Amino acid sequence: MSSILNTGFDPEVQPPYLDTAYKSTILRAPSKPLIMPKKSLSDTTGPLFKDFNLGSLDHDLTKNAIKIAEPLGERIVVHGKVTNEKGQPIPHTLIEIWQANSAGRYVHKVDQHAAPIDPNFLGTGRCITDAEGNYKFYTIKPGAYPWGNHPNAWRPAHIHLSLFGNQISSRLITQMYFPNDPLFKYDPIFNAVPPKGRDLLVSTFDLNLTEPSFALGYRFNIVLRGHNATPFENQ
Amino acid sequence: MKEKIQLQTPSQTIGPYFAYGLTPEQYNYDFPSLVDGNMVKNVHGNEVITITGIVYDGHGNPIDDAMLELWQNDGEHKRFGRYGTGTDKNNAFTFTTIKPKPIDGNAPFINVILFMRGQLLHSYTRIYFSDEVALNATDETLRSIPEERRETVVAKKEGESYVFNIHMQGDKETVFFKL
Ligand SMILES: [Fe+2]
Numbered sequence: 001m002s003s004i005l006n007t008g009f010d011p012e013v014q015p016p017y018l019d020t021a022y023k024s025t026i027l028r029a030p031s032k033p034l035i036m037p038k039k040s041l042s043d044t045t046g047p048l049f050k051d052f053n054l055g056s057l058d059h060d061l062t063k064n065a066i067k068i069a070e071p072l073g074e075r076i077v078v079h080g081k082v083t084n085e086k087g088q089p090i091p092h093t094l095i096e097i098w099q100a101n102s103a104g105r106y107v108h109k110v111d112q113h114a115a116p117i118d119p120n121f122l123g124t125g126r127c128i129t130d131a132e133g134n135y136k137f138y139t140i141k142p143g144a145y146p147w148g149n150h151p152n153a154w155r156p157a158h159i160h161l162s163l164f165g166n167q168i169s170s171r172l173i174t175q176m177y178f179p180n181d182p183l184f185k186y187d188p189i190f191n192a193v194p195p196k197g198r199d200l201l202v203s204t205f206d207l208n209l210t211e212p213s214f215a216l217g218y219r220f221n222i223v224l225r226g227h228n229a230t231p232f233e234n235q
Numbered sequence: 236m237k238e239k240i241q242l243q244t245p246s247q248t249i250g251p252y253f254a255y256g257l258t259p260e261q262y263n264y265d266f267p268s269l270v271d272g273n274m275v276k277n278v279h280g281n282e283v284i285t286i287t288g289i290v291y292d293g294h295g296n297p298i299d300d301a302m303l304e305l306w307q308n309d310g311e312h313k314r315f316g317r318y319g320t321g322t323d324k325n326n327a328f329t330f331t332t333i334k335p336k337p338i339d340g341n342a343p344f345i346n347v348i349l350f351m352r353g354q355l356l357h358s359y360t361r362i363y364f365s366d367e368v369a370l371n372a373t374d375e376t377l378r379s380i381p382e383e384r385r386e387t388v389v390a391k392k393e394g395e396s397y398v399f400n401i402h403m404q405g406d407k408e409t410v411f412f413k414l
Contacts, residue, residue: 008413010243015355022248024353027293031404032384034413037361037376041338042308042346043414047315052269065265087241096269098256107264108252110300110321124256124266160250162257168306169414171348171357175247189248192355197245223241 007085007226013197021188023149046168049094058126061097061139065122072118073102073140075215078176078203082133082163086227089133096162097137098124104143104157113145138215144183156183156190165224176220177202246357249350251300258302258319272318274305274332285396286362287329290320290349293404297326301351305362309335309343334364342367342374344388349401358411362399363389384410 017029037043057064062075082090100106100123103115107122121140129135142157158175165171177190179202184190193201200223209217249257255264261271275283286305290298301320307313312335318328335343345362363371371377377385387409390397401409 007243009246009356013242013245015245015247017354017356017358019355022353022355025355026353028298028351028353028403030358030408030411031293032408032410034411035376035380037412037414038341038379040341040344041310042306042335042344045308045313046306047270047313049269055267083241085241085243094269096256098253100252106252107255109262110251122255122264122266124259124264126269158247160247160253160256162249168346168348168359171304172244172246173249173350173357174244189355193245193247197242200242200244201247222244225243 009225012194013200015192015194019188019192022192043169044167046164046166046171048092048166049164050092052094054126054128059137061099061121061123061125061137063138064125066120069120071101071121071140073121073143075138076141076218077136077138077209077211077215078159078218078220079134079136079206079209080220080222082129082135082165082222082224084165084170084224084227088227089129090165090224091129091131091133093129093133093166094126094164095129095135095137096124096126097139097159099139099159100142100145100157102140102143104145106145115143115145141178141216144181149188154183154186156181156187161222163222163224165226167226170224170226172222172224174222175201178218179203179205246355248352248355249302249357251352253302253350254319254321258317261319261322270315270317272316272328272330274314274316274330278333282333283331284334285329285331286345286390286399287327287396288390288399288401289325289327290351290401291403295405298351298403299326301328301349303328303330304348304350305330305332305345306348307332307335307345309338311336337367337370340370340373342370342377347401359414360401360409360411361388362397364397365389365391380410384408
């Protein structure tokens, strides 16, 4: 059997299902206690996407949807390391990315915010960590956008990230924010995370990662649930 | 070397606008999908099954911006699928797969990871099968669920498909698991 130890969701940093300030949780949060199943092989494994071939521009959102010209906005490069809770790197793991454009508009058909769509920017991409768990992608810094949760509600600028890790219990969908955003204190989604966890969602600006005359550099490290008794042993 | 315990990166909602990133082809966006609801691309024949259902909120209304991921691994075959509830007119999801084999005498099941706007954390459930009467009756996990809630995780065979509706809350609230 797997030697991966499952540590569960850490309530000191993870948000709850129900947070009434984020109104959509009220009818969508499970209300009954979760049940602990008897673990089976499928619980301790997960999809690894070893055979999936990334497109050559999948990791570059500034180029992967160009129709006629470069997308508008502030070009950025995001670097990070994906590890487990013991700091052991998670190599060759997939990261899926989606975000609004520099004006705060999503390409998604449901988004009706009256900000311009950028014909040269789709806002989605993917990358894979290297042998040391490091990843990198290029994009345009997303804009803040309004939403209907409460009067004058605005989401702080963020990039959505989706990761699998090595088993389904390490599955994570999160949002990466930018330093010192004045909207943090008004955002119920950010603040649904206990205070101890909030800084973990905020990337840091890094001049050493900044590419001269090209892109501002940010770092966002990601820690997935669980850890291996023996590093790299899986399935 | 002393290993430092790192804090988990907190979960955040998938939000309402995931479709062009995570299920682009299903929603007709110009980006190749990683996976879709067809988990049996190279398999044909009568062992292929269809699983379909609707996700309901606490008022009993269908949820049109949920995303489901199915994962199964019976030691022989690993299969993964993903489907959003925003393209079908009834907001149903549909997966095609093959029923996993039972392992160690436990009833066969498929893991479900469920995401939606309004969930800060995803939830986990399982799809068991109504035509596995004998194995379901002795399955340790199913027996640990209060009897009146057990059928919420059993997909019902109706004609050619299995129907598996998910209720987030209420009398029929689906059993969600702690993984
Ligand atoms: Fe968003």
